Amino acid sequence: MPDWLDIVVRSLIFLVILFIITKIVGKKQLSQLSFFEYVSGFTIGSIGSEVIMNLDLKVMHGIIGIVIFGVMPFVAGYISLKSKKFRDVMEGKGTVFIKNGKVMEENLKKEKYTIDELMQLLRTKDVFQISDVEFAVLEANGELNVLLKKENQPLTAKDFGVKVPSFKEPQTVIMDGEILDEPLSTVGQNRNWLKTELEKLGVTIENVFLGQVDSFGQLSVDLFDDKLKVAEPVEKPLILATMKKCQADLELFALATNVEEAKQMYSKNSKKLDKAINKVTPLLRE
Structure with missing residues (x-):
């Protein structure tokens, strides 16, 4: 056999x-390499390249070496699940760099980090002042996780006591001009519904590069031809407009009736609907 x-x-x-x-x-080994996995991966690459280029070496010997180094991280991972001590040795432990807004200098020296490198890691987390940090730890995989002090954390809906609905992940129902039936059934729809929605947007399935359905059942598409314009979805604005019309109708009914009991009922429900409209308006205007 020729060498090539x-x-x-x-x-x-x-x-x-x-x-x-x-x-x-x-x-896991692809996203978060421990020290042991790093050494194993490096060795596997070296064995593979050496056996491929050195024709005097036997292929089977290289395969045996790669299998051994490839299986060992799997075995080590299994043992790590059973033993905390073994896991700490093989994968390492996190090191606290900042506590209560103060830098732990000894821990920096232990991990051989300078203050400049720490500041660089903080900037990747959009933090520019150490005093803003409550707690920062260098994980075993080299990533710095930061907890800001309470007064420096961004406000959330919970802070205002506002309840927001949970969102489901968007489902990709069209890809490269092809309909994906499984995601479509996940959102409780079928091909006829999809074709109807595409007609509303004024596009054909062949022109759609990507189509997704959000939590509200609204279809958004990206076309192959970026020069073509797609009509804006109308489901959310239509829902909001319908709710406002119902609220206005209730107010009119309350004014039009002479029956006191009916008047109170219309007024009460009108106020309830008005509160509901105020809550959902930010969501339906997105």
Whole structure:
């Protein structure tokens, strides 16, 4: 076998093996590498490249070495689930850098970080003043997590005592001009509904690059041709307009009737609907 063909075959073999090992160890190793996983990954790459380019080495020996280093993180991860001490040794522990707005200098020295590097990490979290920080910890994967002091945290609906509805994740129902039936059924709709919504927007399915349905059942689309304009969705404004019309009708009924009991009923429900309109208006105007 010519050398170049041998290299091609070896490359394909190790590519398949590395792909299989990566699928086995799972997504965690791809996103958050521990010290042990980093060393294993580095060694696996070295073994693969050495066996591919050095034709004097046996392919099987390289495969055995890669399998060993590929399986060990999986075994270590399993043991880590059972033992806290083992997990701390293999994956490391978080180190507190800031506590009560004060820098822990000894911990910085321990992790070999300078104050400039700490400030840089804080800026990635949109924090420019250490005194604004209640607590900051360097995680085992090298990421800095920051908790701001209460007075420096952004206000939320909970702070105002406002209840907001939960939002469901948007479902992608069209991709590359093709209808995806499973997400469509997840939102409780079918192809006929989708075609009707597309007609309202004035587009055809073939022109749609991406189509998504939000929590309110409203369809939004992105077209292949960015020069084409899409009609604005009308579901939310229509709901808001209908609610306002009902509230106005109740007020008219209250003024028109001479029956005191009916007048009070219309007025009471009109006020209730007015409160509901005030709560949902920010959502329906998005």
